[in-house]
Amino acid sequence: MSMMRLIRGWVDRYFSDEEALFLLLLLVAGFLVVLTLGSILAPAIASVIVAYLLQVPLLALKRRGVSHLLSTVIVFIGFIVVCLAMFLVIFPAVWGQVAELFNELPKMLDKAQRLMIVLPERYPQLFSEEQIRTLAATAGEEMGRFGQRALSFSLSKLPNVVAILIYMVLVPLLVFFFLKDGAMMVRWWVSLLPHKRELIGEVWTEMDQQFANYIRGKVVEIMAAGSVTYVAFAIMGINYAALLAILVGLSVVIPYIGAAVVTVPVVMIAYFQWGIGSDFYYLVAVYFIIQALDGNVLVPLLFSEAVNLHPVVIILAVLVFGGLWGLWGVFFAIPLATLFNAVLTSWPRGVKAAHIDQDMSV
Numbered sequence: 499m500s501m502m503r504l505i506r507g508w509v510d511r512y513f514s515d516e517e518a519l520f521l522l523l524l525l526v527a528g529f530l531v532v533l534t535l536g537s538i539l540a541p542a543i544a545s546v547i548v549a550y551l552l553q554v555p556l557l558a559l560k561r562r563g564v565s566h567l568l569s570t571v572i573v574f575i576g577f578i579v580v581c582l583a584m585f586l587v588i589f590p591a592v593w594g595q596v597a598e599l600f601n602e603l604p605k606m607l608d609k610a611q612r613l614m615i616v617l618p619e620r621y622p623q624l625f626s627e628e629q630i631r632t633l634a635a636t637a638g639e640e641m642g643r644f645g646q647r648a649l650s651f652s653l654s655k656l657p658n659v660v661a662i663l664i665y666m667v668l669v670p671l672l673v674f675f676f677l678k679d680g681a682m683m684v685r686w687w688v689s690l691l692p693h694k695r696e697l698i699g700e701v702w703t704e705m706d707q708q709f710a711n712y713i714r715g716k717v718v719e720i721m722a723a724g725s726v727t728y729v730a731f732a733i734m735g736i737n738y739a740a741l742l743a744i745l746v747g748l749s750v751v752i753p754y755i756g757a758a759v760v761t762v763p764v765v766m767i768a769y770f771q772w773g774i775g776s777d778f779y780y781l782v783a784v785y786f787i788i789q790a791l792d793g794n795v796l797v798p799l800l801f802s803e804a805v806n807l808h809p810v811v812i813i814l815a816v817l818v819f820g821g822l823w824g825l826w827g828v829f830f831a832i833p834l835a836t837l838f839n840a841v842l843t844s845w846p847r848g849v850k851a852a853h854i855d856q857d858m859s860v
Contacts, residue, residue, distance in 0.1 A: 517697045541665050545672035570677045595741040606770045704840045712833050715800035720747045730784050753812050
């Protein structure tokens with residue numbers, strides 16, 4: 499009997515508020531829609547994110563007295579120009595370095611095999627010749643299979659190309675309409691909500707600020723880390739500087755894990771190009787300085803206290819949401835974890851709690 503009273507008291511304490519129940523239903527429905535229809539809605543989700551980022555220049559133009567329609571057209575044209583520059587300038591250069599890297603992979607593999615052959619002589623207690631031969635053979639087979647998969651292109655992949663082309667037309671079109679009619683869409687959505695929505699408004703206001711700070715800050719961090727890395731690597735003369743810079747820039751999307759993973763190709767390419775020497779040590783030192791400045795200067799400057807989550811919570815959020823929604827889940831792991839934190843913080847503790855606790859203590 500006491501157990502039933504305990505359960506009833508807990509339910510009354512946390513689920514007696516109708517607004518809270520509606521918020522819970524709204525969140526569950528949203529997660530289910532994204533989980534089941536995420537791949538179908540990917541162009542719309544990407545368009546919403548881009549339009550959200552473009553609100554900064556849009557509002558800046560409107561504050562200067564430019565009309566909403568003209569501001570939308572100017573911002574949209576700027577967005578198209580940036581996209582064309584990426585597709586016509588940056589992507590071809592990076593693709594050329596990727597192709598060059600694939601051509602150099604056999605030489606790198608041969609050098610790695612020669613290095614592994616020496617290991618049994620230097621560390622006989624850790625490595626045997628048979629282990630090294632097996633490892634080298636396995637690595638060669640996997641590298642060959644990877645090369646075949648990367649270079650093969652069949653007609654079965656044509657639908658993916660068609661989908662990409664559709665997205666290239668659909669996403670800019672949706673971005674334009676979200677910029678032009680976004681406020682009207684938000685008003686329509688708000689009109690469908692219950693009149694009593696103080697809790698929903700409180701959570702929405704906090705999350706709007708959190709998402710805005712995080713997304714815009716993360717985009718700035720990606721561009722800053724990638725640009726600084728490219729300039730430093732190009733000055734030092736390392737091969738595939740543009741490709742490594744993009745990897746370093748994208749690595750900031752995954753907190754803690756991304757930097758550790760990208761360190762491997764940076765160190766390996768530096769080693770295969772220069773060996774163990776002064777150039778290798780200088781580049782590794784510069785790379786770790788960039789990572790230290792990113793983590794200890796840039797991130798606090800961009801995000802301040804906007805994202806106040808424990809590192810364990812961040813890593814678990816990356817694993818969970820990344821497993822559910824792939825790259826999008828990884829990118830939005832921190833905002834989604836912040837959403838859960840905001841909901842838990844704002845969740846009402848029923849007014850009956852004191853009376854229930856008093857009755858249970860009797």
